[in-house]
Amino acid sequence: MLEVLTEFMIIDIFVRNFGRFMSGLRFTITLTLVVMFLGTILGVILALGRSYGIKPISWFCTAYIEIIRGTPMLAQLFILYFALPAYGIRLSAVAVAYLGFTLNCAAYQAEYTRVSIESVGADQYKSAYSLGMKRWQTILFIVLPQAVRWSIPAWTNEFIYILKYTSLAYIIGAPDLMTQGKFIASRNYQFFRVYLIAAIIYLIIVLLSTWIIDKIEKKFKIPGFG
Amino acid sequence: MEDKNRSLLNIIDLKKSFGDNLVLDGISFSLDTGENKVIIGPSGTGKSTVLNCVNRLVVPDGGEIWLEDTEIISCNNINEIRQEIGYVFQGFGLFHHLTALRNVMLGLIRVKKVPKKEAKEQAIAKLEQVGLLDVLDSYPAQLSGGQKQRVAIARALAMEPKLMLFDEPTSALDPELIGEVLNVMKNLAREGMTMLVVTHEMGFARAVSDEIIFMEKGKIVEKSSPEKMFKQPENPRTREFLFKLDELYGKGGEE
Ligand SMILES: Nc1ncnc2c1ncn2[C@@H]1O[C@H](COP(=O)(O)OP(=O)(O)OP(=O)(O)O)[C@@H](O)[C@H]1O
Ligand SMILES: [Mg+2]
Secondary structure (H helix, E strand, C coil): CHHHHHHHHHHHHHHHCHHHHHHHHHHHHHHHHHHHHHHHHHHHHHHHHHHHCCHHHHHHHHHHHHHHHHCCHHHHHHHHHHHHHHHCCCCCHHHHHHHHHHHHHHHHHHHHHHHHHHCCCHHHHHHHHHCCCCHHHHHHHHHHHHHHHHHHHHHHHHHHHHHHHHHHHHHCCCCCHHHHHHHHHHHHCCHHHHHHHHHHHHHHHHHHHHHHHHHHHHHCCCCCCC | CCCCCCCCEEEEEEEEEECCEEEEEEEEEEECCCCEEEEECCCCCCHHHHHHHHCCCCCCCEEEEEECCEECCCCCCHHHHHHCEEEEECCCCCCCCCCHHHHHHHHHHHCCCCCHHHHHHHHHHHHHHCCCHHHCCCCHHHCCHHHHHHHHHHHHHHCCCCEEEEECCCCCCCHHHHHHHHHHHHHHHHCCCEEEEECCCHHHHHHHCCEEEEEECCEEEEEECHHHHHHCCCCHHHHHHHHHHHHHHCCCCCC
């Protein structure tokens, strides 16, 4: 009897606050998609810089990647949100969320891409050069397409990771799913149930996106990769 | 010494060290159009390095390499020169993300700027020449070693090179697959392709080569026609090496 009541209350809370949950979800999904898109592009650029750049560029990319990967994301968000204003740079919570997660995601993507770049064997460079291909052509038409394919599993993990970790945005008050949940709970005091609903929503979109990515991956699968 | 303007390829006093390791110690030989020469020699002797120098994948320390009127070491259009020189080596170097057909088309499209439709026709013709019409749409991972190497040959041929370099093209293959690759190479030689081949397949050398060059420790010990090389090698080192080859690979007299 009690369980039924609890379930009923969860549904009740969800229905009553549907608009808020959905707006939080919309923000979380948009943030994740934009961060993954920009993070992947920036990550590939950083990886190319690290692997093929002249020394200062390679060093810069390496330093960036290692610093970001070596510090907590929370600290990175705090620096952007609380420390930068001291230097006259004042960003909104939403801007900090987009910027912070993109910069963080890029470093991880760069590392996955670099490992994939290095998995393309010397023989392929040799045959590309002996056909008369230039270095940039070899990188663009031979190395990158393969590196991208090798990176897909890591990319999928990163996607799921970012999807969940955007919840850190609630600490600076960006209106993501977690923040909306906190707002709802602060009014109805149903902390456990509200966060349970949020968790269930996260779980559903994680499973859904894993399924979609899996479908896409299968569609573009090439024999010999993964 | 041959007239450098008459030979297709003329290598003069080639020298190369990797650090303290003197790998090429004054290598000279030449190839006329249509000639086929085979380089043999013990492991680590610098055979691959000679080929790598010819298309400047390795930059020599000294000497000259002439492809017709162009000196390769000092030229400033190396990407154009490389199109004239096909290179096939042990590891195939196929592009893993492209089908057999696409592997052959890539150089045509990106380097020669041939329109896609023509590139496809030319690529199919080359794959037909190496007997691979049935695997046009297969990816490298789906091909046997022998098929991979034939794709690599078709890919090199598609650029219409004047000279083909082969570096132990059959060494990575299972014994039963060696024949199909050697046959393609023999046909190529008979059609008049100029070829410089590092191989220990003495059957191939005997059948099609004009000269065998025996290299050891960065030097040419002896070069002569296959008949002479097998019947009466001058240098005792050559004799010793050929004897070892016989033990490893068999007599190789068959055709
Ligand atoms: N890029 C390189 N850097 C340093 N040393 C090299 C390099 N390439 C070749 N060498 C060295 O040069 C020597 C000759 O190598 P090379 O590959 O030309 O010999 P090879 O006659 O082709 O031998 P194998 O029959 O084993 O293929 C070897 O001692 C090798 O270790
Ligand atoms: Mg070699």
